[in-house]
Amino acid sequence: MEEAYIVLDKEFKQKVHSIPKIEELRKCFGCATCSSSCPADIKPNQMAKAILLGFEKPTQNIWNCTMCILCTTRCPQDAKPHEFWGELRSFNYTLGNAPKPYYDLSKSVEEKLNPLGSAKEDKLGWLNIRERFYKRLLKTGKLEKEPKHGIFNIKNLTKEKCKTVYFIGCTTSLYARNSGIADSTLRLMMEAGEEPGIIGMEEGCCGYPLLLCGDNQTFRKIAKHNVETLEKMGVEKIVFSCAGCYRTFKKDYKNMFGELNFETFHISELLEKYFKEGVFEKPRERFKTKTTYHDPCELSRACDVIEQPRTILKYFLDSFAEMQNNKESSLCCGGGGLVKLTNSQLSSNIATTRVKQAEDIDAELILSACPSCKLTLTDGVSTLGKKIKVLDITEFVAQKIGLIPEA
Ligand code: SF4
Ligand code: SF4
Ligand code: SF4
Known part of the structure; x- marks a missing residue:
């Protein structure tokens, strides 16, 4: 009443x-x-x-x-x-x-260039995590030699001038669980003959969380910072593994600044191209793991990138299956809208609903193409106490073509 x-x-x-x-x-x-x-x-x-x-x-x-x-x-x-x-x-x-956490988030982006309140240097923390990962595998004999393209460090990835940049995004660089996404994306691009660089500590939040807060003023500032940084580097092409960052550059930056001087790609678009054009060989072996794909809203409904990830996955998988809600009708993973900030229970409920859809089709592996989806779905799996594995498409492809170990 x-x-x-x-x-x-x-x-x-x-x-x-x-x-x-x-x-x-x-x-x-x-x-x-x-x-x-x-x-x-x-x-x-x-x-x-x-x-x-x-x-x-x-x-x-x-x-x-x-x-x-x-x-x-x-x-x-x-x-x-x-x-x-x-x-x-x-x-x-x-x-x-x-709600107050939204104002705190804005302040953090304004002062530290990221929404999580982390120090700027932490943006490079994923490199140390991966270095330790490879060194541990080498030491224990689980890896015989260094991975192809070497072990990355800040020196071999940052360049003053660079035509192709991998824009990592805060949800990948600041969460240890997503360090494999950054590592895999760069290796896949290198394997295809690209020479990607990264921005490093000056990479700002794409600004999408600010749009979700409703803080358009700070959004404008951070977007300007990113565009100016990229222009100074002479960038012609930007590649994203985060669906949210990709959508923001492709749609919101364009709305704000008009046509930009660089092309934007989600890595799943490039992977499809690499396979179709023969840059990558189609796999000879197909895998039987029952696998499904979760469409990130920002990639599917916002940017119409729907078939590309499926085309790639079908090269590898004998047993690909769709969940009840899929493609443009896909269900949010629960990680969107910053809902976690103020209503983590609701976010978790949505995540478990989505994971149950995967369970209904007996999926053993959920793949997605967004670091935020990976985090939320992984949490959903553990809330339900299930054994379903969650991976990003970059990690999956990099593993299957032997660029990173399946550890
Ligand atoms: S109620 Fe129907 S018409 Fe109205 S916004 Fe919803 S779907 Fe559209
Ligand atoms: S959560 Fe509901 S109201 Fe919000 S965008 Fe999705 S369908 Fe629309
Ligand atoms: S985190 Fe959730 S809301 Fe955001 S893109 Fe992924 S599926 Fe959509």
């Missing part, structure tokens, strides 16, 4: 109706298709109606939205509610009505 106390606020109504994307909500004819698909169960159709009427309280539900875009994909009216949700976050953030 809580709704009985929700009051219509005329001033709020006037303000919220001045948000440009309110037009997206006006297209809504209330069919509730979005609500039946929403992984966060925030009932977007009811929220849209309440906002149009001028009720303020339901708008606080916006912080539970994973920004997964599914409501927009499913809408038969071609409304784009998720675009309005983004602006609503910004509206709340500017008024000081966002």
